[in-house]
Amino acid sequence: MLVFADKNKLTSHLSALKEKGLSLGFVPTMGALHEGHISLVRQALDNNSLLVVSIFVNPTQFDNAEDLKKYPRTLEDDVNLLKTVSKNIIVYAPTVDDIYNGNTKAQTFSFDGLEFEMEGRFRKGHFDGVGTIVKRLFEIVQPDNAYFGEKDFQQLTIIKKLVEKHKIPVNIIGCKIHRESNGLAMSSRNVRLKPEYKKAAPFIYKTLKAAKQKFGTKSANKVTEWVTKQFANHDFLELEYFIIADIDTLKTVKRKTKTKTYRAFIAVYADDIRLIDNIALN
Numbered sequence: 001m002l003v004f005a006d007k008n009k010l011t012s013h014l015s016a017l018k019e020k021g022l023s024l025g026f027v028p029t030m031g032a033l034h035e036g037h038i039s040l041v042r043q044a045l046d047n048n049s050l051l052v053v054s055i056f057v058n059p060t061q062f063d064n065a066e067d068l069k070k071y072p073r074t075l076e077d078d079v080n081l082l083k084t085v086s087k088n089i090i091v092y093a094p095t096v097d098d099i100y101n102g103n104t105k106a107q108t109f110s111f112d113g114l115e116f117e118m119e120g121r122f123r124k125g126h127f128d129g130v131g132t133i134v135k136r137l138f139e140i141v142q143p144d145n146a147y148f149g150e151k152d153f154q155q156l157t158i159i160k161k162l163v164e165k166h167k168i169p170v171n172i173i174g175c176k177i178h179r180e181s182n183g184l185a186m187s188s189r190n191v192r193l194k195p196e197y198k199k200a201a202p203f204i205y206k207t208l209k210a211a212k213q214k215f216g217t218k219s220a221n222k223v224t225e226w227v228t229k230q231f232a233n234h235d236f237l238e239l240e241y242f243i244i245a246d247i248d249t250l251k252t253v254k255r256k257t258k259t260k261t262y263r264a265f266i267a268v269y270a271d272d273i274r275l276i277d278n279i280a281l282n
Helices: 007-019 037-048 063-069 075-085 096-100 126-141 148-166 188-192 195-200 203-215 221-230
Strands: 001-005 024-029 050-056 091-092 145-149 171-175 237-246 264-270 272-279
Touching: 001 007, 001 272, 007 024, 024 037, 037 050, 037 075, 037 171, 037 237, 050 075, 050 126, 075 091, 075 188, 091 126, 096 171, 096 203, 096 264, 126 148, 145 148, 148 171, 148 264, 148 272, 171 272, 203 221, 203 237, 203 264, 221 237, 221 264
Parallel strands: 001 091, 024 050, 024 145, 050 091, 145 171
Antiparallel strands: 237 264, 264 272
């Protein structure tokens, strides 16, 4: 398996392959790979002749320095896991300087308001960091198809907007949320959960499923009130937000209509670890 830390060597290698007319898939990650990432990798391998997986913990999308410091970095394990899927995967594991050329700063983006909803309200500058790194990786890798999980549904929507506004020639493919057997959405942060919080965390998805059922007969406000009450006295989980939003604008719904499609979004703290999830409602 080829592992590149230098963008120039990577682009030189990819250029030679793409001259043969081979399609190139791309799965960008921050490492600490798990079965959720592997499901993206398998889909990308099925749909493309070549695949690049990037492994890079991007500093400009963290609004919390402690979270950045604690984020797991497991490159050797990640490469070994990818080898079990296919030894033909190309890994790009750059340094911060290789990406940012000594200027580790996010660009400022407009995503037509998508960036100010949900995560954008609670994580200042987060989506400028996301836009900066994804645009940079697209410029380096130049993939035909790129794969992102729906667990970060707002991020997926913003990346589609990034591609549209900056006319980047890549097809963005959203992939369904991969869950642990107990329903907890797979995340690299899950490995940091203490046993009692790990045991409690499936309550998040259980509550989302119940909220979906209630949304069939109750208003968005009533469902939101119900979810808030479920977490109000929970011993281990603290609700940061629960929002029912229009999937196109990501704006919180005031009154639902049959002509629009909605999704419920949630962010919860389990001790100091922040977990997010979402579910389609109709």
